[in-house]
Amino acid sequence: KQEVTQIPAALSVPEGENLVLNCSFTDSAIYNLQWFRQDPGKGLTSLLLIQSSQREQTSGRLNASLDKSSGRSTLYIAASQPGDSATYLCAVKTSYDKVIFGPGTSLSVIP
Amino acid sequence: DGGITQSPKYLFRKEGQNVTLSCEQNLNHDAMYWYRQDPGQGLRLIYYSQIVNDFQKGDIAEGYSVSREKKESFPLTVTSAQKNPTAFYLCASSIQGGLNTEAFFGQGTRLTVV
Numbered sequence: 001k002q003e004v005t006q007i008p009a010a011l012s013v014p015e016g017e018n019l020v021l022n023c024s025f026t027d028s029a030i031y032n033l034q035w036f037r038q039d040p041g042k043g044l045t046s047l048l049l050i051q052s053s054q055r056e057q058t059s060g061r062l063n064a065s066l067d068k069s070s071g072r073s074t075l076y077i078a079a080s081q082p083g084d085s086a087t088y089l090c091a092v093k094t095s096y097d098k099v100i101f102g103p104g105t106s107l108s109v110i111p
Numbered sequence: 112d113g114g115i116t117q118s119p120k121y122l123f124r125k126e127g128q129n130v131t132l133s134c135e136q137n138l139n140h141d142a143m144y145w146y147r148q149d150p151g152q153g154l155r156l157i158y159y160s161q162i163v164n165d166f167q168k169g170d171i172a173e174g175y176s177v178s179r180e181k182k183e184s185f186p187l188t189v190t191s192a193q194k195n196p197t198a199f200y201l202c203a204s205s206i207q208g209g210l211n212t213e214a215f216f217g218q219g220t221r222l223t224v225v
Contacts, residue, residue, distance in 0.1 A: 004153060034214065043117070043201055044216040089153070091214075099214065101146075101153035 002027045002094050004102040012108040013080055021075040021105045023090035028068045031093040035064050035075050038087045038104070047088075048075070080109045114138065117202050117217035123225050124189065124196065132187045132220045134202035141206065143185040144214070147171060148199040157200075160185055189222060197224050 003026045013019050032051050036044040048057045048064040056065040063076040073090055087104040115136040124130045142161050146154040156169030160179040174193025179185055189196045202217040
């Protein structure tokens with residue numbers, strides 16, 4: 001059974017720092033991995049989608065990597081800003097209709 | 112603008128009542144999903160639908176029901192059989208026909224039992 005974990009559960013950093021969020025999954029047979037951002041009381045906003053054949057994706061200050069063999073993905077945020085404060089969730093697609101979410105990392109960027 | 116609209120944003124339910132959460136999308140997506148989010152847990156799939164007039168149970172379907180009479184709409188009913196319905200409910204959609212497709216989410220409905 002596929003399980004997705006995210007470490008740390010919460011992270012607080014000063015503004016301007018580069019940071020890494022981690023996502024681990026137990027079964028390497030995935031079709032894609034998606035990183036989302038969730039603001040308090042809001043829905044999810046897709047940040048990056050990495051196909052199973054890809055190693056990384058970049059969008060602005062965000063870079064996501066995928067290592068299927070080790071069951072890991074990282075989300076790198078460069079030069080963090082207070083507006084980056086949110087919960088970040090990763091999700092893996094394991095079949096045509098199955099997406100498994102991690103519990104999320106709550107990020108707080110201190111001005 | 113294209114997107115997914117969930118309503119209401121907040122919903123209060125008395126014990127023993129059924130309530131229906133609305134989800135509408137104008138993205139022309141075939142697949143639609145309902146998730147439940149509880150504090151400290153990942154999203155859990157309640158029901159999903161790949162095409163009109165068809166839907167499948169997810170991991171936690173007990174106490175919930177859905178319908179998919181139109182491509183744009185996928186309402187979720189939380190029945191009195193759901194023992195712990197207080198949660199944040201999220202609706203999502205994606206383009207049908209591909210495994211490597213991106214999911215788009217609504218803004219959520221927070222349901223509270225009073």
